Amino acid sequence: MFENLSDRLTGIFNRLKKRGALREEDVTAALREVRIALLEADVALPVVKDLVSQIREKAIGQEVLQSVTPGQMVIKIVHDHLVEALGGDTQDLNLNTTPPAVIMMVGLQGSGKTTTTAKLARLLTGKSRKKVLMASTDIYRPAAREQLATLGKQISVETLPIIEHEKPLEIIKRAHEKARLEGFDVLFVDTAGRLHIDKELMTELESLESFLKPAEIMLVADAMTGQDAVTVAGHFKDRLNLTGITLTRIDGDARGGAALSMRSVTGCPIKFVGVGEQVDQLEVFHPERIAGRILDMGDVVSLVEKAAETIDQEEAEALSKKMQSGTFTLEDMEKQLLQVGKMGGLGSLMGMLPGIGRMKDKINEAGLDDKMVSRQIAIIRSMTHQERRNAKILNASRRRRIAMGSGTTVQDVNKLLKQFTEMSRVMKQMKKLGKKGLARQGLGALFRK
Numbered sequence: 033m034f035e036n037l038s039d040r041l042t043g044i045f046n047r048l049k050k051r052g053a054l055r056e057e058d059v060t061a062a063l064r065e066v067r068i069a070l071l072e073a074d075v076a077l078p079v080v081k082d083l084v085s086q087i088r089e090k091a092i093g094q095e096v097l098q099s100v101t102p103g104q105m106v107i108k109i110v111h112d113h114l115v116e117a118l119g120g121d122t123q124d125l126n127l128n129t130t131p132p133a134v135i136m137m138v139g140l141q142g143s144g145k146t147t148t149t150a151k152l153a154r155l156l157t158g159k160s161r162k163k164v165l166m167a168s169t170d171i172y173r174p175a176a177r178e179q180l181a182t183l184g185k186q187i188s189v190e191t192l193p194i195i196e197h198e199k200p201l202e203i204i205k206r207a208h209e210k211a212r213l214e215g216f217d218v219l220f221v222d223t224a225g226r227l228h229i230d231k232e233l234m235t236e237l238e239s240l241e242s243f244l245k246p247a248e249i250m251l252v253a254d255a256m257t258g259q260d261a262v263t264v265a266g267h268f269k270d271r272l273n274l275t276g277i278t279l280t281r282i283d284g285d286a287r288g289g290a291a292l293s294m295r296s297v298t299g300c301p302i303k304f305v306g307v308g309e310q311v312d313q314l315e316v317f318h319p320e321r322i323a324g325r326i327l328d329m330g331d332v333v334s335l336v337e338k339a340a341e342t343i344d345q346e347e348a349e350a351l352s353k354k355m356q357s358g359t360f361t362l363e364d365m366e367k368q369l370l371q372v373g374k375m376g377g378l379g380s381l382m383g384m385l386p387g388i389g390r391m392k393d394k395i396n397e398a399g400l401d402d403k404m405v406s407r408q409i410a411i412i413r414s415m416t417h418q419e420r421r422n423a424k425i426l427n428a429s430r431r432r433r434i435a436m437g438s439g440t441t442v443q444d445v446n447k448l449l450k451q452f453t454e455m456s457r458v459m460k461q462m463k464k465l466g467k468k469g470l471a472r473q474g475l476g477a478l479f480r481k
């Protein structure tokens with residue numbers, strides 16, 4: 033089997049002794065590997081070309097963070113770019129129209145339209161408590177409409193009664209009328225597919241679209257289709273106003289390249305992924321998961337992220353300004369404590385940062401553990417905004433109230449305030465240390481007794 037991308041990039045960058053900014057020739061060498069990885073993940077060639085040139089522009093000249101290798105840095109840059117290319121945030125169904133909101137499902141035969149229709153209907157009737165009607169216009173495949181009816185029974189969602197010899201346009205007119213008269217919120221139209229794109233089908237779908245004016249036209253595509261995905265998606269996009277994509281069979285061993293291709297060719301967000309045959313096996317699309325799958329790079333991204341957060345230069349700078357103006361508050365301390373949590377707790381933090389690793393003994397001595405961190409956060413959260421901004425007003429009665437509110441003792445509150453004072457003091461001293469040292473030292477101050 034292939035080595036994964038991290039191994040390959042680490043190999044390339046092992047030759048490098050010097051750290052600092054990523055140089056053009058190193059980036060070029062790395063991107064050769066990235067290109068192969070993308071092609072292996074079944075991303076279509078034109079899409080790969082685009083991605084690689086965009087990534088090159090971003091990577092050259094980037095500073096390599098301390099505590100990660102240049103290879104890891106490149107992977108992080110590639111990963112972030114893929115996430116962006118996949119559409120960044122997750123996206124919901126658009127039901128924002130006069131009811132019934134019509135959701136039209138399109139795609140090749142066997143892509144998973146009927147199954148996905150039922151999955152989405154189940155989602156909407158369940159959590160969102162919508163009144164949902166489903167109708168199938170697949171008059172070509174025997175028993176295609178019965179398949180939807182059976183699924184409907186299974187999930188207790190109504191389907192349009194089947195009338196023999198009705199044409200697709202007649203079916204949807206009847207469905208729309210029923211939905212309107214009987215106060216349905218959402219109408220799913222599960223359309224017919226073909227094994228390949230054909231003119232006749234496209235014309236039919238266009239006429240359905242112009243009658244229904246759907247709030248969503250969801251392209252359902254099989255994640256395993258790889259390269260073909262681009263052509264298919266392109267054709268649908270040319271003829272219909274696609275608004276979203278559901279990628280099915282992501283539970284198979286496809287590496288997710290189809291997702292990138294689809295997204296790039298249609299410009300439509302991927303909204304859901306099918307993760308199995310059962311009606312509950314549908315998930316909201318998460319770009320990071322697919323990006324991770326495409327790059328097959330294990331923990332590298334989270335490692336770099338953690339390192340980046342810890343020595344987040346901007347944050348350190350902001351903090352440094354606060355120090356200088358003497359405005360470090362309990363709110364800032366809470367932010368720092370939350371960061372510890374985000375980084376996977378103290379244990380994983382210590383493994384990652386040499387600066388913290390050295391403090392291990394002190395940490396043990398102080399009896400500092402993850403539980404203590406969440407207790408401290410609870411204490412700060414039990415304070416009023418005024419108190420968080422001005423710790424000086426915390427008199428005995430306020431401290432008693434905070435202890436009660438956070439389920440701790442007054443001793444705990446006192447201890448936290450002592451740490452806060454100590455942190456402020458240490459931070460003032462650290463001012464001269466410069467940006468990089470600051471964030472780390474800020475945390476370090478927590479570990480003093």
Ligand SMILES: Nc1nc2c(ncn2[C@@H]2O[C@H](COP(=O)(O)OP(=O)(O)O)[C@@H](O)[C@H]2O)c(=O)[nH]1
Pocket residue numbers: 139140141142143144145146147148225252279280281282283284305306307308309
């Ligand atoms: N493993 C897996 N199978 C799926 C998924 N979605 C659909 N299928 C299966 O794919 C086959 C075709 O699905 P169907 O909904 O009938 O496709 P349609 O022709 O587009 O309506 C069925 O056997 C489904 O159970 C999925 O996300 N994962």
Ligand SMILES: [Mg+2]
Pocket residue numbers: 145146147170176222223
């Ligand atoms: Mg079907």
